[in-house]
Amino acid sequence: MSREGPQPNPFAPVKPSNNWLRRLLRRAVAGLKLPLKTTIILLVLLIAIVALCGGIFDISTRTMLQRNKAAQVSQFAYAVAAVLEQKQTDLSDWQSKLNSLRKTPDLQFAVLTDANLNTIADFIPERTPWQQFTREFAGQYRIFTTQMGQARELFYNGLSCYVVSVPVFRVDSNGRETDVIGYLHVGISGAGDAAQLRFVQAFILLTCMAVVLIAVPIAGLIARHITVPIQRLAAAAHALAGGDLAHRVNLPRADELGELALAFNRMADTVQQQQEDIKQINAGLEQTVQRRTAELEKLNARLQAEMLEKEDFLRAVSHDLNAPLRNIAGMASMLILKYQNTLEKDALQRLERIQKNVDVECELINELLELSRIKTRREKIERVDLGELLDAVADNFSSDFETRRIEFRREGHFPVMQCEKSRLRQVFQNLIDNGVKYMRDDSEREIVVSVIAFADEFTFTVKDTGIGISKEDLPQLFHVFRRAKNASMMKIPGKGVGLASVKSIIDNYSGRLWVESIQGKGTTFHFAIPRSHFPEPSEVTV
DSSP states (O other): OOOSOOOOOTTSOOOOOOHHHHHHHHHHHHTSOHHHHHHHHHHHHHHHHHHHHHHHHHHHHHHHHHHHHHHHHHHHHHHHHHHHTSOOSOHHHHHHHHHGGGGSTTEEEEEEEETTOOEEEEEOOTTOTTHHHHHHHGGGHHHHHTTTTOOEEEEETTEEEEEEEEEEEEEOTTSOEEEEEEEEEEEEEOHHHHHHHHHHHHHHHHHHHHHHHHHHHHHHHHHHHHHHHHHHHHHHHHHHHTTOTTOOOOOOOSSHHHHHHHHHHHHHHHHHHHHHHHHHHHHHHHHHHHHHHHHHHHHHHHHHHHHHHHHHHHHHHHHHHHHHHHHHHHHHHHHHHHHTTTSOHHHHHHHHHHHHHHHHHHHHHHHHHHHHHHHHOOOOOEEEEHHHHHHHHHHHTHHHHHHTTOEEEEESOOOEEEEOHHHHHHHHHHHHHHHHHTBOSSSOOEEEEEEEEOSSEEEEEEEEOBSOOOTTTGGGTTSTTOOOHHHHHTTOOOOSOHHHHHHHHHHHTTOEEEEEEETTTEEEEEEEEEGGGOOSOOOOOO
């Protein structure tokens, strides 16, 4: 047996959806103003209440009329039966008594039957529509005798009639009722009560219409009394949101709307006071910012002056050092040329060593001077194809690649950059030269330069398979005159200025420079430059 619940009947009739009607009503109501909405709601409630009260009054009136009519019919029937009890022996007397009822208003029939419900005498007005009914009703007398004295309303051919059956007793010589000799069946029309009921219904309808007509302006006044303050509060809220902090709501009322207006005014006062406080704070902040800006300008001017002074100092020092060093190198060269045949071999070697050391120191002085100029003296900014620039740099190292059997390759699409061409050349040249100098002789030798385009920057990578750098040397690798310990132990030439120059150049372009290295396996230098320095759009590859 399946445990699933009852399945829907696919042949059941589909109820039409009334969502469209709801949407239509919602749109119609949404387009109305608040006072009109409130008036309509009040009128609908009032009409519903008036209709309910009118319906209750109509039902209660109808019930009361029916009860009164039934009581009147019963009383009339008992009165006629009492008259018939006075003389029972003369049959014609009973008929005359019934005929005397012809002037009774709304009487439709009066029939006297014996105990076996056989007709003894009757009175049925001429041309009454109840003649046929009395013949049909004759078989139903027994039903009414079971509800003796209780009048019931019957309908025949659209007509209303109250019918009641009462007993007719035999009276002895002492005037006491002894036994039942027959039954009196009386029918009285309810047309008069129906007319009276229609009058009452018309009166109720006219009264309800009058109440509704009177209530329309009253509902409008009530709606205006409720909605106008709300509209004023809404206008004040819009004014406050628009920046009019001095706007207030004047509602001298003691109800909830008056309390809401007071709360709104207190809120507006608080907001205005807070805005004034914020303006004062902003004024103080502006003064503080101006003062700090002036101080920073002074510090920047002082720093710039110090940097210029340092550059002048470096130029003076380089000039003052280069002149004696050049003199020393010249004198050493002259001595070698003049006395190379007379001096001993050891003296000539010392002179050559002096000349080489002078050349090294002059080169170091020039590099330091160039390092100071990177920050202070910017060169011309131009569009540079970094791919072509890298090819030119690699071409300068072609002999070193061939001599040391180093494989060089570049990966990725190198973009066009707005930069100082010689500075970017210096970056690639120093990093590639670093890889060439520190390349191992007993391993696979390669240098790979690649680029990756991100959403906000380009990241360039120079990777080599050299001797690597220890973790202890990585934090200070880009400082001046700082070199890795293994480079000093292996007596690899270098002054510790190249990587510091690379960092200064990358800093000028708001870039980032970092290194990853595993000693004995190789080193990878990364530098990232923001996209703002690249005029041509490029797709993001990562």
